[in-house]
Amino acid sequence: MTNRQATTDHHAPTTSPEVGGVGHSVKRHEDDRLIQGAGNFVDDIVLPGMLHMTFVRSPWAHATINGIDTSEAEAIDGVLAVVTAELLAEYNLAWMPTLSGDTQAVLASDKVRFQGQEVAAVIATDPYIARDGADAVHVDYDPLPVITNPMQGLAADAPIIRTDKEDKNDNVAYEWESGDAAAVEEAFSKADHVVALETHYPRSHPAPLETCGIVADVDPVTGQATLYMTSQAPHAHRTVFALVAGLPEQNIRIVSPDIGGGFGNKVPVYPGYVVATAASLVIGAPVKWVETRYENLISTGFARDYHMKGEMAVTKDGKILGLRVDLLSDQGAFYSDAQPSKFPAGLFGIVTGSYDYRAAQITAKGVYTNKAPGGIAYRCSFRVTEASYLIERLVQNAAYETGIDPADFRAKNFIQPDQFPYESPTGFVYDSGDYETAMRKAMDMVGYDELRAEQAKAREEGRLIGIGMASFTEVVGAGPSQDYDIIGLKMFDSAELRVHPTGKAILKLGVKAQGQGHETTFAQIVAEELGIPAGDVKVVEGDTDNTPYGLGTYASRSTPVAGAATAMVARKIRDKGKDIAAHLLEASVDDIEFSLGTYSVKGSPDASVSIQDVAFAAYTNFPEGMEGGLEGVHYYDPPNMTYPFGTYIVVVEVDAGTGQWKVDRMIAVDDCGVRINPMIVDGQIHGGLTEGFAMSNMQWITFDEDGNCIGAHFDNYLIPTAWETPRFELGETVTPSPHHPIGAKGVGESATVGSPAAYVNAVIDALQHTGVRNIDMPVLPDRVWQAIQDSGG
Amino acid sequence: MQVSITVNGAEHSADVEPRTLLVDFIRTNIGLTGTHIGCDTTACGVCTVLLDGTPVKSCTVFAVQADGRSITTVEGLKQNGELHPIQAAFKEEHGLQCGFCTPAMMLVGSKIIEDNPNPTDDEVRWAISGNLCRCTGYVNIVKSIQRAGEMASSGGGA
Numbered sequence: 001m002t003n004r005q006a007t008t009d010h011h012a013p014t015t016s017p018e019v020g021g022v023g024h025s026v027k028r029h030e031d032d033r034l035i036q037g038a039g040n041f042v043d044d045i046v047l048p049g050m051l052h053m054t055f056v057r058s059p060w061a062h063a064t065i066n067g068i069d070t071s072e073a074e075a076i077d078g079v080l081a082v083v084t085a086e087l088l089a090e091y092n093l094a095w096m097p098t099l100s101g102d103t104q105a106v107l108a109s110d111k112v113r114f115q116g117q118e119v120a121a122v123i124a125t126d127p128y129i130a131r132d133g134a135d136a137v138h139v140d141y142d143p144l145p146v147i148t149n150p151m152q153g154l155a156a157d158a159p160i161i162r163t164d165k166e167d168k169n170d171n172v173a174y175e176w177e178s179g180d181a182a183a184v185e186e187a188f189s190k191a192d193h194v195v196a197l198e199t200h201y202p203r204s205h206p207a208p209l210e211t212c213g214i215v216a217d218v219d220p221v222t223g224q225a226t227l228y229m230t231s232q233a234p235h236a237h238r239t240v241f242a243l244v245a246g247l248p249e250q251n252i253r254i255v256s257p258d259i260g261g262g263f264g265n266k267v268p269v270y271p272g273y274v275v276a277t278a279a280s281l282v283i284g285a286p287v288k289w290v291e292t293r294y295e296n297l298i299s300t301g302f303a304r305d306y307h308m309k310g311e312m313a314v315t316k317d318g319k320i321l322g323l324r325v326d327l328l329s330d331q332g333a334f335y336s337d338a339q340p341s342k343f344p345a346g347l348f349g350i351v352t353g354s355y356d357y358r359a360a361q362i363t364a365k366g367v368y369t370n371k372a373p374g375g376i377a378y379r380c381s382f383r384v385t386e387a388s389y390l391i392e393r394l395v396q397n398a399a400y401e402t403g404i405d406p407a408d409f410r411a412k413n414f415i416q417p418d419q420f421p422y423e424s425p426t427g428f429v430y431d432s433g434d435y436e437t438a439m440r441k442a443m444d445m446v447g448y449d450e451l452r453a454e455q456a457k458a459r460e461e462g463r464l465i466g467i468g469m470a471s472f473t474e475v476v477g478a479g480p481s482q483d484y485d486i487i488g489l490k491m492f493d494s495a496e497l498r499v500h501p502t503g504k505a506i507l508k509l510g511v512k513a514q515g516q517g518h519e520t521t522f523a524q525i526v527a528e529e530l531g532i533p534a535g536d537v538k539v540v541e542g543d544t545d546n547t548p549y550g551l552g553t554y555a556s557r558s559t560p561v562a563g564a565a566t567a568m569v570a571r572k573i574r575d576k577g578k579d580i581a582a583h584l585l586e587a588s589v590d591d592i593e594f595s596l597g598t599y600s601v602k603g604s605p606d607a608s609v610s611i612q613d614v615a616f617a618a619y620t621n622f623p624e625g626m627e628g629g630l631e632g633v634h635y636y637d638p639p640n641m642t643y644p645f646g647t648y649i650v651v652v653e654v655d656a657g658t659g660q661w662k663v664d665r666m667i668a669v670d671d672c673g674v675r676i677n678p679m680i681v682d683g684q685i686h687g688g689l690t691e692g693f694a695m696s697n698m699q700w701i702t703f704d705e706d707g708n709c710i711g712a713h714f715d716n717y718l719i720p721t722a723w724e725t726p727r728f729e730l731g732e733t734v735t736p737s738p739h740h741p742i743g744a745k746g747v748g749e750s751a752t753v754g755s756p757a758a759y760v761n762a763v764i765d766a767l768q769h770t771g772v773r774n775i776d777m778p779v780l781p782d783r784v785w786q787a788i789q790d791s792g793g
Numbered sequence: 794m795q796v797s798i799t800v801n802g803a804e805h806s807a808d809v810e811p812r813t814l815l816v817d818f819i820r821t822n823i824g825l826t827g828t829h830i831g832c833d834t835t836a837c838g839v840c841t842v843l844l845d846g847t848p849v850k851s852c853t854v855f856a857v858q859a860d861g862r863s864i865t866t867v868e869g870l871k872q873n874g875e876l877h878p879i880q881a882a883f884k885e886e887h888g889l890q891c892g893f894c895t896p897a898m899m900l901v902g903s904k905i906i907e908d909n910p911n912p913t914d915d916e917v918r919w920a921i922s923g924n925l926c927r928c929t930g931y932v933n934i935v936k937s938i939q940r941a942g943e944m945a946s947s948g949g950g951a
Contacts, residue, residue: 031884034892035876035899037827037867044826128812209831209839209893209927260829260893261927293832515891515928679887686930687890714836714925722918722931 005743007417007434007735011674014528015596020535021528022742025679029519029539039258042213045228047286050215051080053276054130055295056120056137058112061148061370061707062161063141065111065119073122073136078129080283082137083121083275085109093278095164096244098336099268099486100344102173103164104373105334106271111144113161113333114372115709116298118271123279123287146707147171150307150328150367161333161368173335173366176344178426180361184313187322187359191313195398200776201386203305203330203371203701205297205711206378207719208514210260212270212300213290216277220284224251229273231256231542232266233552235510236489238544240269245277256542262514263691264376265301267338267554298712302371302701303378305330306386310351312394313359318404320413322359325351325390329366329375337375338554339382340484340491346383347475349426353391354435354473354645355413360425370707379691379752381476381555392470392757396764397773405452406761407443410471411436421640421738428475430643431737431745433671438733439471439647442669445731446649459769464654466661468762469647472754476746477560477642486551492637493557494548495565497526497573499630501619503612504536510550511562512542516748517680518558522566524676525742529570530577531597531611548633556644556746559676560737565636567741572632577614583623584609642737642745646670648689648758650726654766659785661763663693663726668755671733673745681747682730688751689728694720695752696759700778767791796860800825801869809856815849816840818856819866827867827896831925838924841897842866848901850923867896870903878944879903879937888937890928897924898934906942914939 013023020026033039070082085107088094095103108119122133145159152158153171162168188194215228225247231237234254242249259266276289291300307328313321327345331337339346345364352360377383399409414435415422422430443449448467455465481490494510507526509518523537541547550562574594581599582589591602600608609617618630651665668685675681691699698718701711711717736743756777763779764772770791775783797806800823807822819828819842828851831837835853842851843865870877879899882888889895898921905912905920912920917935926934 027884028887028889030892031889034889034895035867035880035883036871037825037896039827039892041826041829041893043820043830046824127817128810207927208891209837209925210829210891211831259891261891263927290830293834293837517890683887683890683929683933686932687928688930690930691927713834714832715834719837719925719927721922721925722935723922725918725931727914728930728932 005432005736005738007437007733009733011734019527019531019533019597021524022674022676024524024677026520026524026534026677028517029523030517041210041258041260042215042228042230043290045215047215047217050286050288051123051125051283052127052130053121053123053279053287053289054127054134055118056122056134056139058108058115058117058119060112060141060143061115061146062144063112064144065108066140066142068120069138070120072138073133076129076133076136078125079122079133081123081279082133083107083123083279088278091278093245093274096269096274098334099338100335101341102335104336106274110164114370115707116372121275121279123283147369148371148703148705148707149369150330153367153369161370171368173331173368174344175365177363178349180359180425183359184322184324184361188313191321192316193314193401195312195314195394195401197394197397197774198309199393199774201304201306201308201389202777204303204378204695204699205701205717206263206265206301206303207297207717208261208263208265211291211293211296212266212272214273214276215286215288216280217286218277218280225277226253226255227277228255228257230259230266232262232512232514232554234512234542234544235549236486236551237269239489244274253545256512259512259514263379264303264554266514267376268301268336268374270300293714294712297701297717298709299372300374301376302332302374303376304386308386308390310390310394312398314398314402316402318402318409318412320355320357322357323352325362327362327364329364330369330371331366331375332369332371332373334373335366336373338486339377340478340486342483343382346377347381348383348387350384350428350473350475351387351391352424352426354415354471356415356419358425362426371703377555379688379749381474381478381749384474385753388472388753389757392472393761396761400768406469407439407448410439429640430473431640431739432735433473433643433645434733434735435471435645438645438669438671441731441733442647442649442667445729446651446665446667451651464656464766466652466654466762466764466766468650468758468760468765470754470758470761471647473643473645474750474753475641475643476556476749477638478555478557479638479641481637489551491551492635493550493561493565494633494635495562495569496548496633497569497631499573499615501616503532503615505532506538506540507566508540508547509562510548511553511558513553516553516558516684517677521676521680522563525563525566526570528742529567530574556749559744559746560642560740561636561638563744564638564741565634568636569632569634572634573630576630577611579626580614580617580622581609584613584617639739642673642740644672644745644747644750646750646754648755650758650762652762652766654763654784656788659781659788661784665729666726667729667731668751669731669733670747670750671735672747672750673737673740674734674743676744684747685730685751686728688749689755690720690725691752692755693726693759696756696777696779698778794857796856798859799863801865811855811857813856814852815854815856815859816851819851825866825868829893829896839894839897841900841924843900843904848904865900867899870899877903879941882937882941882944886933886937886940888929888933894924894926898926902938902941905938906945910942910946912939912942
């Protein structure tokens, strides 16, 4: 940890545009194939003799299975096999471990536990025939009582969902707590106000436009398994496959080709991957499985579903003294959050936010319900979104309670720039920040004081304008190996760099992009460090046979971890290049300096060689005793997490008659440290702000009392179109991370994490004079209308 | 059933089941995989192609309905080795991230600028509102389509 980092308005590039190092908006290398329809997505892969798989899924949320009749399906011409749990059990594959140390049914055997659960799989020569086959499988069910929320799950007479677990006599998936109860007790005893908020962060789904899928190709002769998968974490998945299926790891090759969006949906291992692989192994032909949208939404990777109670202790002059949070997490039928094993509630401990106080306590309980499993980090670093939402909602309500403007209230409580590195009461060490500068910039952009005046005037005219703010802090870049692992695998990441004789390079990474633009930004890091133009660097990811081990792309970890590994391996190459340059220039290595792709002799700037000269010499003219070649690999174990932050301000107008609300302005000032490619950073923020809007306004997966999923099609799981999506105004500050080699912090998720509270706070702000303090997301018009009626406003 | 469909200028005849969707005909029978599948319910629009010049969602058109008609897919945008202005503009304005909705967005965009090379922000947003994107927040898609309109009306390609 080094000293405090200064905050600036912008990070200017040091390389030329031709080299395209850090800070240049280099046009994306991956675009050329994607704009010509030449991307290669999993469903585009066709292998000779390939078969197709479709699932039979449960119509019931909870039911005993009495029997499965596959005879009619098996009689259909073109159906080769119907796989059931009985068959999988012969291979010990009927159940599989989850990434949270629980177990999950691959195919249901004893009973089904959520609507849409996989019960059988039909393998056929054609996808249409596979669906005919699925329709012809008859399953005899006896429905059981259903649990659709954690409160029901904890009731004394609740039916037990996990009857598969020996001696399990309740529905509790985990219990966890963090913080200091005694300190919180004391803080609350001194409070002038206790501000309470009970709110549900609803079940949501990342819904990337490409659903999940696999082409499993197991060679019956050699046993080589090549699995083309929609995988955000190919190396980790290979290890899971080795553990689950017992295949020798060297014979498993996972290829994650172009990925049509992930957002966390493509982190878990799903039954479809396992069954298709098993089917390929048994039948001896490649098997393709690609979900329909309905299957994607009803069975894979939900997110959130947190019932949160927060209490904040505040003095009458607006100082926060302490925070107490109690969580009930709806886990669905299997506890399968993909998150670091030490953190059952993810990184929710970041809930203390951007504010300086010493007392915090979190208690959490995860509960099994008859809903799909998942608990994935939807564009979020493991429950940071829920945490950020709760604290920013509480802060605004605390400002109302104390009669202080929400911006002034935040300013009174922000952690100050000279307090970094700052250890939070839940044990996170924030690396750097300047929260007030970012907030003031956003306030200037929106014209905050004028807006407050306009709001007051509008209110007199009977119009409801609301100004909502969120000053979030994230914790991303998992993570340091002493604290962060997934199923025991430490969360380092890797980069391998090969500089070829002609000075062109290939960079291989353990991460895997799903639209983030790694093929461009990681080439820019090499350009920055070595002076090799970004256009001369090919970036390869997503093939476990051809890339170094890493934990994958999610939780904004690629730039903080693999980005750092890239800078470090480039520096190794640079150092070796120094020895070669000394040899070429006939100088002492101590006299060799490197700058912008040129090695020169101290005091004799004319005596110089380029990185390209050095690369050629590494293969043709290197000093005696040196290993030839110019290649390296680095496994980067981050010393700390990174802590991006920012302030978002939303202005809405609420129609009191209908409860509809419209976003008039959306200002986003982000500080993600040094920006590698500003164009791509802005694009990431645009996308995140849209998903935040979606969650606050319309996206919602809910269930009726029988456990029927409402939100399993795009007709009722609403995704914003271009028409509803707000217009965004972006700003930046730059506070480098002191421990990251190039000062970057990661940005892929900031806007999804920070913006939901800003949107909801804006609607609440429009109604706060009537006493409204909460409307649960999604803030639907009927909920707003009801809140207005209930307040008498 | 026998169908004969012209795709990107080339005629393709095949014997298909009546239930074969146009998108499957394009992807499987012809092997053009730039047209994607995202929802099967006409909601997301990533399967959009031009049918006789008009955008349609090919997951909700049977192949037999396209018999004797003409289809343009993303693979047909590039002409004589030159990118279509809409393709050049999507790269220039960072109009794509994962690239999954992109072929459909570009085809709709090409139709928008064909009808009006200077569409307003609202006109573009309304015209692409049948096509979902999860990555970009649409900001740079709108800019790309407007930019392509400028390029096309000034006669420029890539």
